[in-house]
Amino acid sequence: MTNRVKSGIPGLDQLIEGGFVEGSCILLAGQTGTGKTIFGCQFLLEGAKSGERCFYLSLEESPEDIVNDVKRFTWGNEFQRFVENKTIQIEFLMPSDIKELSSYIKNVVGSGNIRRFVLDNLSVAMMGWSESSLEIGKIRADVFNLFKMLKSKKITSLILVEIPEERTRAVSRFGFEEFIADSVIILNYLEFGTGTSVRSLLIRKMRRTKHAVDIFPFQISDEGIKISYSKPI
Ligand SMILES: Nc1ncnc2c1ncn2[C@@H]1O[C@H](COP(=O)(O)OP(=O)(O)O)[C@@H](O)[C@H]1O
Numbered sequence: 001m002t003n004r005v006k007s008g009i010p011g012l013d014q015l016i017e018g019g020f021v022e023g024s025c026i027l028l029a030g031q032t033g034t035g036k037t038i039f040g041c042q043f044l045l046e047g048a049k050s051g052e053r054c055f056y057l058s059l060e061e062s063p064e065d066i067v068n069d070v071k072r073f074t075w076g077n078e079f080q081r082f083v084e085n086k087t088i089q090i091e092f093l094m095p096s097d098i099k100e101l102s103s104y105i106k107n108v109v110g111s112g113n114i115r116r117f118v119l120d121n122l123s124v125a126m127m128g129w130s131e132s133s134l135e136i137g138k139i140r141a142d143v144f145n146l147f148k149m150l151k152s153k154k155i156t157s158l159i160l161v162e163i164p165e166e167r168t169r170a171v172s173r174f175g176f177e178e179f180i181a182d183s184v185i186i187l188n189y190l191e192f193g194t195g196t197s198v199r200s201l202l203i204r205k206m207r208r209t210k211h212a213v214d215i216f217p218f219q220i221s222d223e224g225i226k227i228s229y230s231k232p233i
């Protein structure tokens with residue numbers, strides 16, 4: 001029997017057999033402004049409500065900025081209270097390489113009973129890493145080991161990935177991250193010729209899950225991210 005954890009995104013769990021597979025590693029990819037950070041916060045809030053310890057590792061924004069980003073949402077104050085009482089711990093790190101990132105995360109997950117983890121985001125972490133073909137095998141192995149370590153602790157992890165603007169068809173920087181992750185969710189902005197656009201979510205893969213394969217529209221409102229119609233575009 002596969003244990004499921006609620007995603008914290010209204011409308012998503014019914015598309016994925018009730019929730020994420022507990023202890024799995026989910027890649028959440030999207031261009032800037034598609035809602036990755038908000039998604040990550042809702043995912044942790046859901047866990048915090050059930051008393052789960054949650055960790056948000058930010059390589060981009062300060063913890064204060066993240067709290068301020070979500071403060072306006074209807075659940076913003078609740079989120080802030082969980083941050084204040086450390087049910088949700090947010091830390092900022094500027095790692096110079098994956099070794100530093102991995103050992104930091106290893107320390108964090110080894111020190112307490114963390115159930116949910118968000119890394120915001122892997123693309124920032126990889127910025128300085130070499131793209132030469134000699135190194136790519138090594139980076140792949142390092143990222144693989146990082147995901148493996150999180151899984152071995154049965155921590156459900158959301159790894160955010162920035163899709164570059166000019167490469168809309170790419171999911172990740174090196175093109176292997178999506179193969180290593182158990183699940184891949186892509187957030188997008190679909191533009192129509194008419195000048196209108198709609199936010200959309202696609203479950204690209206989810207191991208051990210019979211998931212919806214369509215593209216679903218979603219909204220960001222004062223309530224945060226919500227998939228209102230389980231009807232595909
Ligand atoms: N109250 C709100 N109502 C509607 N949209 C919002 C609201 N707050 C933020 N947004 C949208 O969310 C976007 C930011 O989402 P964020 O999770 O920070 O994106 P990412 O992390 O993918 O760059 C903003 O660009 C804006 O479009």
Ligand SMILES: [Mg+2]
Binds near residue numbers: 037120
């Ligand atoms: Mg962000």
